[in-house]
Every structure is written in C-alpha cells, then in structure tokens.
Amino acid sequence: MSAHSTAIEVSTKRGIWGGGNEPLKASYGKLMMWFFLLSDIFTFAAFLITYLAIRVSYPAYAGAAETFTGSNEYWPVPELVFEALPFLHGVHAPLIFVGIMTFILIASSVTMVLAVEAGHRNDRNDVVKWMLWTLLGGITFLSCQAWEWSHFIHGTDGGSLLTYVNGLGQNVTETVFGANLMVNEYGPAAFAQLFFFITGFHGFHVTIGVFLLFLCFYQAAVGVYDKRGHYEMVEKIGLYWHFVDLVWVFVFTLFYLI
Amino acid sequence: MEVQDTKSTLEVAPRNEEKIKKIWKTAFILLAITVAEFIMAFTMDRGILLYSLFIILTIWKAKYIMMEFMHLGDEAKPLFYSIIVPLIFLVWLVIALIKEGSDIFLMRW
Numbered sequence: 229m230s231a232h233s234t235a236i237e238v239s240t241k242r243g244i245w246g247g248g249n250e251p252l253k254a255s256y257g258k259l260m261m262w263f264f265l266l267s268d269i270f271t272f273a274a275f276l277i278t279y280l281a282i283r284v285s286y287p288a289y290a291g292a293a294e295t296f297t298g299s300n301e302y303w304p305v306p307e308l309v310f311e312a313l314p315f316l317h318g319v320h321a322p323l324i325f326v327g328i329m330t331f332i333l334i335a336s337s338v339t340m341v342l343a344v345e346a347g348h349r350n351d352r353n354d355v356v357k358w359m360l361w362t363l364l365g366g367i368t369f370l371s372c373q374a375w376e377w378s379h380f381i382h383g384t385d386g387g388s389l390l391t392y393v394n395g396l397g398q399n400v401t402e403t404v405f406g407a408n409l410m411v412n413e414y415g416p417a418a419f420a421q422l423f424f425f426i427t428g429f430h431g432f433h434v435t436i437g438v439f440l441l442f443l444c445f446y447q448a449a450v451g452v453y454d455k456r457g458h459y460e461m462v463e464k465i466g467l468y469w470h471f472v473d474l475v476w477v478f479v480f481t482l483f484y485l486i
Numbered sequence: 487m488e489v490q491d492t493k494s495t496l497e498v499a500p501r502n503e504e505k506i507k508k509i510w511k512t513a514f515i516l517l518a519i520t521v522a523e524f525i526m527a528f529t530m531d532r533g534i535l536l537y538s539l540f541i542i543l544t545i546w547k548a549k550y551i552m553m554e555f556m557h558l559g560d561e562a563k564p565l566f567y568s569i570i571v572p573l574i575f576l577v578w579l580v581i582a583l584i585k586e587g588s589d590i591f592l593m594r595w
Contacts, residue, residue, distance in 0.1 A: 266569055270575075277576070277583050281583035281584060281586055284591060285588070286591065307527060323527065335513075337551070338510070338512075341509050342506065349499035354501075457496065470552075470555045473551060474551045477544055477547050477551065478544060478548070480544075481523070481540050481543075485540050486540055
C-alpha cells in the first residue's frame with residue numbers, strides 16, 4: 229500500500245478476478261478511475277490537438293491590436309475576443325474573467341486535495357468542510373462558464389460585417405452579432421464550433437463532477453464512510469475532480485493564450 | 487426509519503501539517519505559473535517562442551497536478567508507467583496534425 233492511499237481491507241468475499249487482489253497496490257475502484265481518466269485524456273487530447281490543427285490551417289490576425297475586427301478570413305486573437313466582465317459593460321478587460329475562472333478551478337482543486345488528506349485521517353469534519361468548499365468552487369466555475377457562453381453567443385454591440393454562406397447555401401453579406409454554429413462575429417466558423425464543443429465537453433465533465441462532489445459531501449456528512457470504515461470514495465472523486473482541473477489548464481492555454 | 491448513528495467509530499488521526507504545507511506550496515506554484523503566463527501574454531510578441539513557452543509551462547503545471555494533487559508519483563511504478571507511457575502517442579498526434587494543418591494552410595491561402 230502506497231504512503232498516500234487509504235488503507236482498505238481486501239475483502240475475502242471477493243474472488244481473485246473480482247477485485248479481491250491488488251496487483252498494482254491500488255484498489256479496484258481507484259485503478260478503474262485511473263484507466264477511465266487515461267481514456268478521457270485521449271478524448272480531450274484529440275479535441276485539443278484538432279483545435280491546434282485547424283488553428284494553424286488559418287492565417288493569424290497580423291494587424292495592430294487596437295484595430296482588430298472579427299473576420300472569417302483569419303483566426304482571432306483570443307485576448308481581443310474574451311475581454312468582457314459581468315456587470316461592467318463596455319470595459320475592455322482582456323482575459324480577466326477567464327483568469328478568475330482558472331483561479332476558481334485551481335482553488336477548488338486545492339480544497340479537494342485537502343479533503344482527500346482529511347479522508348486519509350478519517351477526519352469527518354474536515355472532509356465535510358473541504359468538500360463543501362470544493363462544491364462551492366465547482367458551482368461558481370459553472371456559473372462563470374454559463375455567463376461566458378451567454379456573452380459569446382450574444383456578442384458585442386457592434387458586431388462584425390461578414391460575407392458567408394448561410395444555411396440555405398446563399399452567399400450573404402451582413403453584420404453578424406455573437407456566435408452560433410454557422411457563423412460568428414469573431415473569426416472563422418470553426419472557431420466558435422470548437423469553442424462550443426471543447427469548453428462544452430469540459431463543462432459537461434465539471435457538471436458530472438459537481439454531482440459527484442455533492443454525493444461525496446452528503447455521504448461523508450451523514451457518516452456513510454465512517455460506517456464503511458474508509459474514505460476511499462473521497463480519493464476516487466478527487467482524482468476525477470483534479471482531472472477536470474488538468475483539462476482546464478490545457479483548454480486555458482490553447483483557447484485563451486495561444 | 488432507523489435513526490442514523492452519526493458517531494464515528496474510526497480513529498481520527500491528527501493533521502499532518504507537513505503534507506498540508508506541501509499542498510499549499512503546490513497551489514502557490516500553480517498560481518505563480520498562471521500569473522507568469524498572463525504577464526507573458528501581454529508583454530511578449532506573439533510567435534513560436536511565446537507559444538512554445540506557453541506549452542512548456544502548461545505541461546509543467548500538468549505535472550504538478552498529476553504528481554502532487556493526484557498522487558500519481560506515490561503509486562506503484564507499474565501503475566505510474568501504465569498511465570504515463572501511453573501518452574507518448576500524443577506526441578506523434580501533435581506532430582502529425584500540426585503538419586497537416588500547415589499543409590492545408592498552404593493549399594488554401
């Protein structure tokens with residue numbers, strides 16, 4: 229048993245192929261969580277690398293930042309697209325909001341690892357306290373993302389004058405506001421499509437994570453884990469939650485920095 | 487319905503201050519790297535150098551999250567390698583798709 233993992237008794241009721249032995253010195257559940265996460269790493273990596281491939285297939289915006297206008301001819305500069313803040317309409321605050329979101333998610337990852345540490349010590353009060361903070365962080369992050377999406381979809385005051393092929397196959401030139409899967413005011417159609425798809429898929433993972441966090445918080449609070457004799461569930465859900473943070477680190481770099 | 491017994495039968499160990507300190511230290515490192523990335527995004531010229539630095543710093547952060555927060559470094563070596571080694575395939579995927587993307591760029595524009 230490794231130094232950090234929770235000590236759990238290997239049940240004699242389980243057969244050798246039913247999780248009754250631990251070849252990698254990790255319990256069945258933890259092992260399966262790791263291999264699930266490995267497969268999820270590949271899924272997210274495929275999406276993000278696709279983003280990179282499509283990004284380099286378009287010319288980058290080369291002009292001065294002050295004169296930036298959205299166009300489907302070139303890829304936009306992220307800090308000029310994601311520059312709005314809630315309640316502060318018209319204020320140019322490049323990347324500030326997404327920076328706050330990143331900070332919230334990293335902070336919730338820290339409280340999660342503190343909950344795992346408390347679980348190792350069978351300290352129910354600490355587990356409940358840190359799980360609650362993590363849950364709060366997760367819900368705040370999701371709310372921020374909802375605002376971010378809403379702003380991205382509704383767009384800026386001015387919009388952008390674009391020529392594009394609409395859903396009926398006609399060539400139209402008009403002022404476009406916001407974004408949808410067909411056209412967006414910021415850049416090529418693929419920019420918004422990838423944004424919706426990748427941050428949406430990540431947000432879906434966060435949503436599932438929030439459900440799991442709540443389950444874990446509730447079970448810890450009512451004493452399910454005390455009865456069970458170990459807090460390994462906190463560790464497994466912790467792995468999932470850290471993974472969500474890990475993916476966000478890459479999403480942040482690729483979408484908002486590069 | 488049976489009233490749930492909320493009294494813990496497990497022995498509560500004292501806080502391991504050293505471990506907790508290490509967690510906060512890791513958190514601080516992650517925060518510092520993110521702040522550094524922010525500053526670089528606004529002060530450096532966009533180009534291959536900046537993008538490479540971003541990717542190196544991101545992988546560095548990922549390493550901290552996996553090793554310190556997910557405790558992968560503390561797992562048995564076979565488990566560690568069975569998670570890390572398959573990721574080598576991604577290196578090829580990055581090279582292949584970036585080449586593909588730049589070729590599409592040359593064809594299209």
